[in-house]
Amino acid sequence: MHFRKKRWRCGRASSSPWSLLFFPILPGPVRTVADAQLEALIAFRDSIVEDPLGALVSWAPSTHHCSWHGISCDPSNTSVLAKSLFESQLGGTISPYLGNISTLQYLDLSSNALFDPLPVELGLCSELVVLLGLGRQFFNCAFPDSICNCSSLFALGLNSNDLTGDIPSSIGNLVNLEILVAYRHQLSGSIPTSFWSLRLVKTLDLSENQLFGMIPSEMGNFSRLSILQLHLNQFFGQIPPELGQCRNLTLLMLYSNRFTGRLPTSLGNWYTWNCCGCLTTGCPDGSIPSSLMKLSNLTYLSLSSNNLMGLIPTSLGSHSKLEQLIVHDNGLEGPLPPSIINCSRLAIVSFLGNRFTGKIPVGLGGLRNLIFFSVGRNFMSGDIPDDLFNCSNLATLDLARNRFSGYLKSGVGRLPNLRWLRLHVNSFSGRIPPDIGNLTTLLSLELGETALSVRCPWRYQSCRTCEGSLFRRILWMGCSMREFSS
Numbered sequence: 001m002h003f004r005k006k007r008w009r010c011g012r013a014s015s016s017p018w019s020l021l022f023f024p025i026l027p028g029p030v031r032t033v034a035d036a037q038l039e040a041l042i043a044f045r046d047s048i049v050e051d052p053l054g055a056l057v058s059w060a061p062s063t064h065h066c067s068w069h070g071i072s073c074d075p076s077n078t079s080v081l082a083k084s085l086f087e088s089q090l091g092g093t094i095s096p097y098l099g100n101i102s103t104l105q106y107l108d109l110s111s112n113a114l115f116d117p118l119p120v121e122l123g124l125c126s127e128l129v130v131l132l133g134l135g136r137q138f139f140n141c142a143f144p145d146s147i148c149n150c151s152s153l154f155a156l157g158l159n160s161n162d163l164t165g166d167i168p169s170s171i172g173n174l175v176n177l178e179i180l181v182a183y184r185h186q187l188s189g190s191i192p193t194s195f196w197s198l199r200l201v202k203t204l205d206l207s208e209n210q211l212f213g214m215i216p217s218e219m220g221n222f223s224r225l226s227i228l229q230l231h232l233n234q235f236f237g238q239i240p241p242e243l244g245q246c247r248n249l250t251l252l253m254l255y256s257n258r259f260t261g262r263l264p265t266s267l268g269n270w271y272t273w274n275c276c277g278c279l280t281t282g283c284p285d286g287s288i289p290s291s292l293m294k295l296s297n298l299t300y301l302s303l304s305s306n307n308l309m310g311l312i313p314t315s316l317g318s319h320s321k322l323e324q325l326i327v328h329d330n331g332l333e334g335p336l337p338p339s340i341i342n343c344s345r346l347a348i349v350s351f352l353g354n355r356f357t358g359k360i361p362v363g364l365g366g367l368r369n370l371i372f373f374s375v376g377r378n379f380m381s382g383d384i385p386d387d388l389f390n391c392s393n394l395a396t397l398d399l400a401r402n403r404f405s406g407y408l409k410s411g412v413g414r415l416p417n418l419r420w421l422r423l424h425v426n427s428f429s430g431r432i433p434p435d436i437g438n439l440t441t442l443l444s445l446e447l448g449e450t451a452l453s454v455r456c457p458w459r460y461q462s463c464r465t466c467e468g469s470l471f472r473r474i475l476w477m478g479c480s481m482r483e484f485s486s
Ligand SMILES: *[C@@H]1O[C@H](CO)[C@@H](O)[C@H](O)[C@H]1NC(C)=O
Pocket: 034, 074, 076, 077, 078, 079, 103
């Protein structure tokens, strides 16, 4: 539509991370209609110019508004409590009448194509506890400061809107705020001082903005803080040691800022850890801190792109709860510790781009949760242990650019979820096993410079759909598309 195209601006698609919080539609007897609320809903509907999925089809006068799609009412008196229209592809503006629904507690409009700033009248919704999404909208992308009037607000999620400008200091009014998520915008300036009085905050995600300033020591007062994500901003100065007082912290992402100095030693007690991505200068001493290895409750360890050198400690296997081990793009060397097979919960393992040598440890087949395994761009050798093909959840297997040799065995067909198989630039020999044709989910197969037979000796019985768009990233193949689809 012409109108939409002209005004569209903040256009990055994103699905709502909040969908799990979907408010249940409350059942309720249909009684008297609160006129102002009905009028406001109708005004909302009328300001929507595009509704390709028919989300508002049920919004007809012939039915009670409490049974309209996305609307939840107070079962006792039909006041509108919740409005949940996420991922509905609605296009249009948000009616200022929304502010008349004084009982509104929950509003989720994420992942729609609404534009214009949030109406300031929404600040009249004094009972609003959850405001989510608003993904992909706003023409005038400033942080909606009228929202800071809604002091009942418990969760505010403004994802992927290209909001610009400062976070208003009125944010300090949101004394009940526990969740603030506003990642991937163009927010700039520093976090207003008033924010640091919001001691109930549990989740703070302001990552991927242009925020700057120092993290004040008051951070240590956020005793409930569980998730802190400030990565990809311009914060600078020391990471305050007081952060170590936030005992409930389970996820800390501070990488790609301009912090200086060492990691405070007080941070050694966390159950989970996202360490040294936080320091542009890399880890202290350039090796993996042994104190990290004492954190036996670690579930997430990311040390990527930090100029780390040395070995992975052999005690790795004592991290039985580890789910993600991400150390790509460092200078780590030596063999992968065989004890890794005892980290039985591992789902994501990236050793990509280091100087590892030796073989792939035998026993990885026991890692039933493994979905991503990359040792690409290293100096590893030997053959692929058969049991790696027991990891039936594997979606990405990347062994490219090493010195692996031997046959590619037919077990590869046992990986029904495989999407990315990268084997190129190695010394494999022999033929490509025919059961590769069983990998119907495969999106990319990279086999170039492997000394594998360049003929494609199998037929793609079960994989006809792989032709064309689905099988779109056959790189380094030595085989033409036509040979694949015969
Ligand atoms: C309906 O009940 C709620 C409390 O459950 C109250 O806050 C609200 O004002 C009532 N609405 C009307 C229209 O009576």
